[in-house]
Amino acid sequence: MHLSERILIVRDRIQKGRSRMKREEFLNTLFENIPNYTKEEQEEIRQYYEELICDGVEAGLDEEEVISRLESPENIAFSLKKEYKEERKAEVSVVCDSSDDYTSSQPVAHAVISARDRGIALEPSEDGRVHVHCEKDEIDEIVCYEKEGMFFFSHRSKRRMHFFGGFSRVDSTIKVQIPESVMQAELSTTNGGIRISEISKPEMVKAHTTNGGITCNDVRASHVELISSNASVKCEDTKVQTICMESTNGALRLKDVQADEKLVAHTTNGSIHFEEIDAKDIQLKTSNASIKGTLRGKGTEYAIESGTSNGKNSLPSKWNQSDSAAKRLSVHTSNANIKVAFEEM
Structure with missing residues (x-):
């Protein structure tokens, strides 16, 4: 674009105002009057007016003169807030x-x-x-x-x-x-x-x-995520693709929960007890508390990894680690027992 064309565009966009100030003072005053705008919205406004000022400077005007021909920042803020209210009315x-x-x-x-x-x-x-x-x-x-x-x-x-x-x-x-x-x-x-x-x-x-x-x-959903702290999480009669249950210092309870893909139950200092749960990938983990319950299917269907310290474990630490295993089971705790049984349905 030729300089003469840019001058015409800038002069069309710049309107005569009342104040003479530097760029930062102009922008700071503007933002002080639109506090409800997000950082992203303020950045968009900043870029617009900085480009406008730069265009004016390149067209042969000094910075203060460009700003003096703009609407005052207070008037601009008033117009922006009016537009903001109209948008909010459309939302609410x-x-x-x-x-x-x-x-x-x-x-x-x-x-x-x-x-x-x-x-x-x-x-x-x-x-x-x-x-x-x-x-x-x-x-x-x-x-x-x-x-x-x-x-x-x-x-x-x-x-x-x-x-x-x-x-x-x-x-x-x-x-x-x-x-x-x-x-x-x-x-x-x-x-x-x-x-x-x-x-x-x-x-x-x-x-x-x-x-x-x-x-x-x-x-009944594709994905379920249940996360708490210092309290229990319970799930019953639920069928999903994936489910994640997490807590800290709280127990996890599952009954008749089926996941087509993954079932994750993690907590700390809380027990994990379950009845008739089923998934292709089951991950149960806690600390200082027991893990016990029943899984649907045969134990031979699972690739198993398990472990505890200072407690008894009914599962092998490793079993059937072949990639051909239909299901995977990971069970870990510390200072407590693991007791898991399998039930054919």
Whole structure:
């Protein structure tokens, strides 16, 4: 592009303003007035105005003169915030049925639910919509919106009940219902448990919590991830492709859990007990606690690796390490016993 053409473009884009300032002062003032923008959004804005200023300098103007012909940073911020509010209005299309109920208004493929100091219960929805029931009081903050097939609900509490002895006057469990159209469900909380029941067809179900237990019952999904700390994780009557159960200082319990591919159960200082579990690749690991239970199938089907210290082990340390083995089993603990039996179904 010829210099004369660039001059015309720059002059068309630059509007007369009221202030004379250096580039950094201009940008800093602008960003002070748009604090809600993310770092990525601010970087995009910075690049735009730096390129605009550079174009003006290359067109023969000095930096302060270019900036003086721009709108003031306060006016630019006002326009940007107006656009930001319009975008947020487009996002926040969730129907609030009452002060405590939230319902999706369009098809949802991805549901994200997060909370603080609350439990979460996930169940199926019968009407094809996502529903969230969250009783709240004056110190709770709720953000809820949907955008491009994603439903997002976030609960935050200013209460510090675990340290100051406060008690809530409302039902502490957030009740969530999702339809079969939801392909991915993510649940996370702190200081609260998570309960998942009768969910079918999603590609992914994730449940993460701290200082709270997780129970998963009657779930049919491609992938399930259940992670907690300082509490137990339980799973029953569940059929998946892969499942990962993890905890620290908490027990793991599995009953009638089947995985087409991989089943991983890891914890520390907590026992792992199971009944009638089955997968092509089973990995069970803990420390300072026992591992015991029954696996579906014959022991000869498995390539086995196992080990413990200061405890008894019913499994061989190594068995059938051939690549032709139909299934793989890894079982390890320390300072405790391993007792695993096989049952033909």
